[in-house]
Amino acid sequence: MTHADLETAAEDAPRGTVALSARGLTKDFRGFRAVKEVDLDVAEGEVHALVGPNGAGKTTLFNLLTGFIKPTAGTITVHGTDITGKLPEQIAHEGVARSFQITSLFDNLTPREHLELALQGMAGGGMRFWRSDRTLLRYRGRADELVEQVGLTALADRPAGELAYGQKRALEMALVLALDPKVMLLDEPTAGMGREDVERTIELVRRIAAGRTVVFVDHNMHVVGSLAHHVTVLMAGEVLARGTYERVRTDPRVISAYLGEESHA
Amino acid sequence: MSAPTQTTARGAAASSPDAAPRGFLGRSTRRWLLLAAGLVLALVLPWVIYPPVAMDIAAWALFAVALDLLLGYAGLLSFGHAAFWGGSAYVAGLTAVHWGLPFPLAVLVGAVFAMALAWPIGMLSVRRSGIYFAMVTLAFAQMLFFVVNQWRGLTGGENGLQGVPAGFFGVEAVEREAFWFYYAALPMIIGGMWLAWRVVHSPFGRVLVATRDNPARARALGYDVDRYRVMVFVISAGLAGVAGGLFAISHGFVSLQEVAWQTSGKVVLITVLGGIGTLWGAIVGAVVIVILEDQLASSGFDGIGIITGSVFIIVVLLFRRGVWGTVADAVARRTGRRPADEAVGAADGEDGR
Ligand SMILES: Nc1ncnc2c1ncn2[C@@H]1O[C@H](COP(=O)(O)OP(=O)(O)OP(=O)(O)O)[C@@H](O)[C@H]1O
Numbered sequence: 001m002t003h004a005d006l007e008t009a010a011e012d013a014p015r016g017t018v019a020l021s022a023r024g025l026t027k028d029f030r031g032f033r034a035v036k037e038v039d040l041d042v043a044e045g046e047v048h049a050l051v052g053p054n055g056a057g058k059t060t061l062f063n064l065l066t067g068f069i070k071p072t073a074g075t076i077t078v079h080g081t082d083i084t085g086k087l088p089e090q091i092a093h094e095g096v097a098r099s100f101q102i103t104s105l106f107d108n109l110t111p112r113e114h115l116e117l118a119l120q121g122m123a124g125g126g127m128r129f130w131r132s133d134r135t136l137l138r139y140r141g142r143a144d145e146l147v148e149q150v151g152l153t154a155l156a157d158r159p160a161g162e163l164a165y166g167q168k169r170a171l172e173m174a175l176v177l178a179l180d181p182k183v184m185l186l187d188e189p190t191a192g193m194g195r196e197d198v199e200r201t202i203e204l205v206r207r208i209a210a211g212r213t214v215v216f217v218d219h220n221m222h223v224v225g226s227l228a229h230h231v232t233v234l235m236a237g238e239v240l241a242r243g244t245y246e247r248v249r250t251d252p253r254v255i256s257a258y259l260g261e262e263s264h265a
Numbered sequence: 266m267s268a269p270t271q272t273t274a275r276g277a278a279a280s281s282p283d284a285a286p287r288g289f290l291g292r293s294t295r296r297w298l299l300l301a302a303g304l305v306l307a308l309v310l311p312w313v314i315y316p317p318v319a320m321d322i323a324a325w326a327l328f329a330v331a332l333d334l335l336l337g338y339a340g341l342l343s344f345g346h347a348a349f350w351g352g353s354a355y356v357a358g359l360t361a362v363h364w365g366l367p368f369p370l371a372v373l374v375g376a377v378f379a380m381a382l383a384w385p386i387g388m389l390s391v392r393r394s395g396i397y398f399a400m401v402t403l404a405f406a407q408m409l410f411f412v413v414n415q416w417r418g419l420t421g422g423e424n425g426l427q428g429v430p431a432g433f434f435g436v437e438a439v440e441r442e443a444f445w446f447y448y449a450a451l452p453m454i455i456g457g458m459w460l461a462w463r464v465v466h467s468p469f470g471r472v473l474v475a476t477r478d479n480p481a482r483a484r485a486l487g488y489d490v491d492r493y494r495v496m497v498f499v500i501s502a503g504l505a506g507v508a509g510g511l512f513a514i515s516h517g518f519v520s521l522q523e524v525a526w527q528t529s530g531k532v533v534l535i536t537v538l539g540g541i542g543t544l545w546g547a548i549v550g551a552v553v554i555v556i557l558e559d560q561l562a563s564s565g566f567d568g569i570g571i572i573t574g575s576v577f578i579i580v581v582l583l584f585r586r587g588v589w590g591t592v593a594d595a596v597a598r599r600t601g602r603r604p605a606d607e608a609v610g611a612a613d614g615e616d617g618r
């Protein structure tokens with residue numbers, strides 16, 4: 001990390017309680033270092049964007065933060081609790097929920113059933129093999145609210161495999177919401193969406209961000225600019241810059257390294 | 266990779282009230298009719314078939330249902346289920362021989378043994394999936410085979426455990442006649458199948474199917490996938506144990522064959538032939554294979570494996586989703602409903618070929 005980086009980091013260090021923090025987070029894939037000593041601090045209530053060119057290590061960082069892969073080195077804390085090395089399901093119960101860049105659903109379950117499953121996942125009770133699955137009906141009310149929140153009411157009983165791309169992304173979002181997380185990690189929530197859906201998603205994230213901490217990855221600078229309080233720029237696994245959107249956007253290194261690449265992408 | 270095509274834990278009709286206008290009554294009625302037909306068939310079976318064969322069908326049907334719970338709903342292919350069927354057979358046989366327990370109790374002891382055995386095996390094998398899971402379970406089953414074969418003093422080694430009594434509270438008809446034994450054993454068979462049905466249509470069953478179809482997402486939703494897998498593995502072993510115990514006691518002896526890998530293979534064959542992820546398919550498969558083997562054996566033909574193998578290949582090639590899966594699909598198509606209705610499954614991980 002360069003001196004300039006540290007300065008920026010200090011200036012824009014989040015005030016208030018730190019919700020999510022990583023120190024020296026590193027991941028090697030068979031000798032290839034996908035994430036290099038990343039430090040990250042996200043304040044409670046903040047909406048934080050993680051940007052960087054393809055292959056920068058953003059998804060890998062999310063995978064590290066949510067326990068899907070184990071860090072080679074470094075630590076992760078959530079609201080002061082060390083979650084390094086914990087399993088994904090344990091981290092979910094610590095109040096950290098993630099969405100997937102590549103939509104990851106249960107093709108044969110309807111949106112409603114997805115949400116019932118998610119709600120039960122947090123409430124517990126999934127081990128009860130002696131009960132009727134009608135007990136899941138107790139989550140129906142909340143599930144329907146969530147379905148409505150992401151605009152899927154008309155499709156609530158359609159198998160997810162039959163939904164259109166944008167609808168799947170919406171369901172992906174609803175699943176994260178269903179966990180009622182303190183910290184949400186959204187991996188490219190607007191990827192592949194048309195302008196209208198992008199606007200709707202921005203609105204949705206803004207609404208659900210209230211009272212939560214959000215970290216999201218997005219290649220769409222309009223989305224980043226509309227939502228993020230702070231931005232971290234990742235490049236080849238390293239933090240290249242961080243700060244407010246305005247500051248990062250005008251950072252010459254970022255322009256040459258990232259935005260330059262974006263413009264002809 | 267494994268993106269199973271058609272399956273769901275679509276549960277009670279109540280969970281999909283949307284289906285009500287068109288399909289609710291029809292489907293529900295059909296389900297009850299099916300159940301009634303199954304029960305009637307189970308009750309008349311020893312009248313139309315040589316009673317010991319009827320008992321074999323019942324035991325293998327429960328065994329296959331137990332395997333289907335694991336294979337069809339959790340997507341785990343165990344190639345070592347003989348350990349639970351056979352392990353329980355020996356324990357049930359031994360308790361009947363040495364303690365003189367009435368057979369239902371002996372069978373329960375055997376099933377408990379099978380579950381106790383399945384716990385550590387499950388813990389060690391569910392970390393793997395696909396072919397590795399199959400190999401690990403096979404390896405454990407082979408270890409049990411080795412122990413049983415070596416421990417001659419207790420198990421009789423290659424001679425098997427002889428003279429297992431079918432004690433039933435002094436009711437001589439049951440203790441002596443296969444016909445009546447069948448009826449005494451039937452409640453345990455049906456009870457086991459009911460339990461499997463209950464598991465499939467429970468909150469647990471929903472999670473199980475989710476862990477099968479998309480384990481990463483299930484974990485992201487807070488589910489400890491391995492715990493669910495171990496649990497279903499143990500339940501499956503318990504049911505396999507009930508089946509194996511009843512099988513052994515009905516025969517009056519326990520053969521080394523019960524813990525051999527061929528037995529693990531046969532139950533997989535039966536289940537896949539019938540159609541995985543349906544429970545009914547496992548029963549159909551058992552009826553077909555056990556009757557076929559019996560017919561061939563009594564005709565003096567000694568190439569049984571060739572015939573059952575060919576039947577298996579033909580069925581799997583013609584009906585990729587087994588007999589039951591294919592029929593259920595056809596019915597669903599004709600009534601214009603989602604074929605996934607009965608969790609007609611293909612957790613075979615062959616990305617929709
Ligand atoms: N499991 C893995 N094994 C080996 N290499 C991996 C693995 N996962 C990711 N990588 C590599 O790590 C680098 C970072 O990938 P990552 O998916 O984190 O990038 P990203 O910033 O999310 O990119 P994108 O914007 O395209 O989503 C890439 O070079 C990728 O090939």
Ligand SMILES: [Mg+2]
Nearest residue numbers: 058059060101
């Ligand atoms: Mg990515």
